[in-house]
Amino acid sequence: MDIPKLTKHRLICETLKSQILNGTYPPDSRIPPETELTAKFQASRMTVNRAIKELQMAGYVRRTRGSGTYVLSRQVSESQLLAIMIPCLPDAGIYHGLVRSIEETAFSMGYSIILCNADFSFDKARSYIKELVNHGISGIFFSPIFTLDDPAEKCIAENHKLARLFIENRIPFLCVDSMLENFEPQNYVVPDNEESARSLMSLAIQKGHKKCLYVHSILNSSAHLRIKGARNAMKEHGLNPAHVKLIHLKDFMSMKPMQMQKYISDGISLIYAMDDLTALQVINHLKDLGLRVPEDLSLVSHDDLDFSQDLGLTTVHQDLEKEGMEAIVAMHRLINNEITNIRQLIPSRIVVRKTLGDYCPPAEQPQN
Template sequence: MATHKYREILEKIQEDLQSGRYTPGQRLPSETELVRRYGASRMTVFRAMHELQTMGLVVRRVGSGTFVAQTSNSKSHVFGLLIPELGQTEIFEVICKGMMESQDAVRHSLLWGNSTSKENEKEKVAEQLCQHFISQKVSGVFFAPVEFSTGRFRANHRIAEALDEARIPIVLLDRCLETYPRRSRYDLVGIDNRRTAYQATEHLIAAGAKRIAFIARPNSAPTVDARIAGFREAIQALAPTPIRDSVNLGDASDQKFVKAILKKDSPDAFLCANDFTAGLLMQTLLSIGERIPEDIRIVGVDDVKYAGLLPVPLTTQRQPCRDIGRIALAVMLDRIGNPDLPARDVLLGCQMVVRQSCGAKSREQ
């Protein structure tokens, strides 16, 4: 009920601002007046006014009240962050910080939406947040499509279609809506996943690995398919002797699954889809008596904070997250200013961070 009342207040004041009922510089009703008018709690009114301030529509002056923002702020934009994993990974938090730290961000605001840790609710939460951003008439949405759920492609397309219908520009973060190597008709900013996996595989081969296996979680984002493509390309191009293609989708914490890979392919190295998978795999291998890197080398992708704190410090590829955020904001502003531009993929390179898990001499920076 509080959420319904909060949105009622927010949308009614927005309507009043757009209709001209309140003019730039005019003082708005006090929180006490709004509490009485809408029959809401003071906290609900405060939340609505705070969001209006975040959107750049009002200015709050201590001791004086809340006033309609001057028209000089009319060129500012409010963007929605539709990121189901926000708050659950290190990657997207840093990307968003990169947006806020950009020089272009001075005049603009970001709306952070709620997320959920329950896989079966991510699609529903993402679609609800999409509708909220549409109701708020945001200038654009940064969208990281849902992954892992079986209905993710349908949900992601419904979200994109709803934003298209509302004529709200989309910039995709990290991943595409379509299966690899297809691409959508939206701008995308992320890393070059194919090249990243190619370089990681090249590093393992140079370190002496002769039987490399790739491991990932099922129903992952198209970024993982691109990494698989880069892995296979490097195996074919660089392996001194033929290496059997070993791509494995499953739970890296499952001993039975990991033992089956070891029995089938006898790998002496693993390239993991990301650091989270690498951490799970490392724990599993150590628990069954495998030595890292003496018996099996491991390389991941991301360079999350705990990568260097694992039982065996992890060699990985560091994502330039802040740069992704900064460039994503520039791409969004360019899209708003030039809506007829062809869709673009802006793909950044990663930096190899060498630690103990690959058996090579550490050169962490």
């Protein structure tokens, strides 16, 4: 009977694990850098990185940005280990900044972090929770998962099931980025989405915009709060809240020129994208339709990702550093029973750039 050979990443992972257990790499020591491991095992950087991530997930090592990968002590593995469970880790998005802030603050307070990337899979999330329970995790930062294929109601129910698993296993959990909908008890440290959306929409109204399309790909609590904030701004200015019209991104992207022109004829002058990644797709589609931003339609968004400045995108800047720091402090207090409930909203700020222009209704436009 042939003995199956280990895959390259599994070989690297098992070799390093063995060296950690036999003391070759004692607690708090640094394992060789990825470049050295790449040469030693004749593997790609991606394969080495995957092996180290598995060791990190198993609680053997911690990774410190700009410093290296260090072996965890038994004490840390059993009592000072926290996890971050996020829906996905895309090439761009807010999670990079949020995870970095949490990890850096956690390290300064004596904690180590395991990153759990659910890949939009509730099954994978449940598997992570089982492993985390086995490792005696001290607490979990949780960003609710919403998939593009499932209805919002199903995603909400699945997130409730995950939260109940935390509670059943007596694991303190703290929602970050987005809170759970209609679930108690829960703790959270999240951006103040409702207030930032109200302020952003008020600014647009001051520039003459009275109707907008809100383009979304998911409808989680953050999206609902942004919609609520935008509609509250409408009410505050004596306008009809229903003039914030919702449209799914896939429907927007399939829109033909005549359909878009009908919206414009009906007074739509502003596109409100749920986030910067959505705004990027909106800009590209408007270009395909022969429409200019902001000359034909203005555009606003949330997140202030790195590419937003290059696009001249008017957006909401989320203070990810403060959110991460406050989340760690809150989790530390929950773990040590200093508090039993925390619901903290982190203020955001509007960054005004060129995609938000002044709107002059056609009847009011000067004639040549």
